Amino acid sequence: MDISRTHLIEDLNSSMEGKDVIFGGWVVDLRKLGKMAFLTVRDVTGMCQVIVKGDSMSLLEGLNRQSVVRILGKIQASKAKDFDFEVSATEIQVLAKAEYPLPIDPIGRLESDIDNRLNSRALDMRNQKTASIFKLRSKVLASIRETLIKRKFIEINTPKIIGSASEGGADLFGLDYFGQKAYLAQSPQLYKEQMTIGLERVFEISSFYRAEKSHTGRHLSEFTSVDIEAAMMDYTDVMDVLESIVVDVFKNTSENCKTEQQEIGYEIKVPSSPFERVTYTQALEELSSMDIKIEFGEDLQDSHLRSLGEKHPGFFFLTDWPMKLKPFYIHEKDDDPTLSRSFDLQYGYLELSSGGRRLHDPEQLRSRLKEQDLDPTSFDEHLKTFGWGMPPHSGWGMGLDRLMTVLIGIDNVREVVLYPRDPDRLKP
RNA sequence: GCCCUUGUAGUAUAGCCCGGUCUAGAAUUCGGCCCUGUCACGGCUGAGACGCGGGUUCAAAUCCCGCCGAGGGCGCCA
Numbered sequence A: 001m002d003i004s005r006t007h008l009i010e011d012l013n014s015s016m017e018g019k020d021v022i023f024g025g026w027v028v029d030l031r032k033l034g035k036m037a038f039l040t041v042r043d044v045t046g047m048c049q050v051i052v053k054g055d056s057m058s059l060l061e062g063l064n065r066q067s068v069v070r071i072l073g074k075i076q077a078s079k080a081k082d083f084d085f086e087v088s089a090t091e092i093q094v095l096a097k098a099e100y101p102l103p104i105d106p107i108g109r110l111e112s113d114i115d116n117r118l119n120s121r122a123l124d125m126r127n128q129k130t131a132s133i134f135k136l137r138s139k140v141l142a143s144i145r146e147t148l149i150k151r152k153f154i155e156i157n158t159p160k161i162i163g164s165a166s167e168g169g170a171d172l173f174g175l176d177y178f179g180q181k182a183y184l185a186q187s188p189q190l191y192k193e194q195m196t197i198g199l200e201r202v203f204e205i206s207s208f209y210r211a212e213k214s215h216t217g218r219h220l221s222e223f224t225s226v227d228i229e230a231a232m233m234d235y236t237d238v239m240d241v242l243e244s245i246v247v248d249v250f251k252n253t254s255e256n257c258k259t260e261q262q263e264i265g266y267e268i269k270v271p272s273s274p275f276e277r278v279t280y281t282q283a284l285e286e287l288s289s290m291d292i293k294i295e296f297g298e299d300l301q302d303s304h305l306r307s308l309g310e311k312h313p314g315f316f317f318l319t320d321w322p323m324k325l326k327p328f329y330i331h332e333k334d335d336d337p338t339l340s341r342s343f344d345l346q347y348g349y350l351e352l353s354s355g356g357r358r359l360h361d362p363e364q365l366r367s368r369l370k371e372q373d374l375d376p377t378s379f380d381e382h383l384k385t386f387g388w389g390m391p392p393h394s395g396w397g398m399g400l401d402r403l404m405t406v407l408i409g410i411d412n413v414r415e416v417v418l419y420p421r422d423p424d425r426l427k428p
Numbered sequence B: 001g002c003c004c005u006u007g008u009a010g011u012a013u014a015g016c017c018c019g020g021u022c023u024a025g026a027a028u029u030c031g032g033c034c035c036u037g038u039c040a041c042g043g044c045u046g047a048g049a050c051g052c053g054g055g056u057u058c059a060a061a062u063c064c065c066g067c068c069g070a071g072g073g074c075g076c077c078a
Helices: A054-060 A114-119 A128-150 A189-195 A235-256 A258-264 A280-289 A302-311 A362-371 A376-387 A400-408
Strands: A020-033 A036-043 A046-053 A068-077 A085-096 A174-177 A180-184 A201-209 A222-231 A276-279 A315-319 A342-347 A350-358 A393-399
Touching (some): A020 A046, A020 A085, A036 A054, A046 A054, A054 A085, A128 A235, A189 A222, A189 A393, A222 A235, A235 A258, A235 A342, A235 A393, A235 A400, A276 A280, A280 A315, A302 A342, A302 A350, A342 A393, A350 A400
Parallel strands (some): A046 A085, A276 A315
Antiparallel strands (some): A020 A036, A036 A046, A068 A085, A174 A180, A201 A222, A222 A393, A315 A342, A342 A350, A350 A393
């Protein structure tokens, strides 16, 4: 069976009138008008109208919507409202037939439940709104890589199967590794820090895993994290990197993804920079003026962040958190050791990223582990690298899925993840 | 773990509060027939549903209980 095409649909145009073309795609619509018929066919690059007349009407035999077709025909001018040319078909080959009933409306004229759409995710990609989200996601990833590589960051891949759960914090998924207990990584934290001793500036974009039974629109058991770690940078330096990544993402997609924005029905607005920087201490004062009293050292609950988010509706950095709220590897401030060189990037109430300056002195790191009731001996593999010339370094991790929801103005990460994994969903 | 909401054809919905009018309605999809410029084509026509189990009642899609499924929120989230 010949499946070759001479053109993608976006390569066809009205100046090609009279030219014979072969293209393919999915039948979106099929309108039979007695002795003539119109069909619209879509490939990943666009949609085009095909006209069938007279003797050719027999070509429509067995044709239905959403089937895969290969069209042989001639370009001609069109009287259609939405097309300035069309293809008069001389042959229509059905390469694969769509079976009815389909589990969702793939055109999206009737918007299906998210549950039905996720159960039929591949078919959901025929819906241009959904497809546009993932075309945008691809652009976002490309943009992040471009910005980082320009700044001399090297992309790395760290293991997702790890042997130790001793980092503490979120619950990990356990698994059997040839008889040994192993876990799915919740973060590349220790590995990316180690890599600064040779590669200096590294980044990773990958899935990580957290076994928390969260039921919200912003948590998943498997999520995509963008992580960087950079030698000889302080926390404010990596904040600048983060800010330029975010601004570049908004700029690139806003300028280069007009069609996708149209399909989604949302206009991407480039945020103004620099982002506001609010210290934890200032945040407490702001909350206090809203009659929300929080003791220094207390963590900010979701409700507090929502109140802060009302005051700072866009992107802002929340910096200089108390040391006691931060993990063992975070560096304290010189002028006040109860405060840390750390930050979160917020979008309103939503936490997008978290990072800071790391301890690079092994002795300090050992005593911090003990302070946090962690056993330094279980970090031997990690700590030994700190004796090999560990540079001062800083880094952050950002939830890509959350960034995507902010980019396109929706509030459920499941919309921007192909096959989301949460406590209630393991399939498909 | 806790709380709220919800379940009607393939899809998306009306009806439920206030039981009888429901032989469950309109849309879209799907099948058949008609139609030479549609563009959410149109016209005629046909098919297709009350998540499961129990209870109350003369009578249950409608009220109650249990189970199952779904959506959302809180909490958890170094």
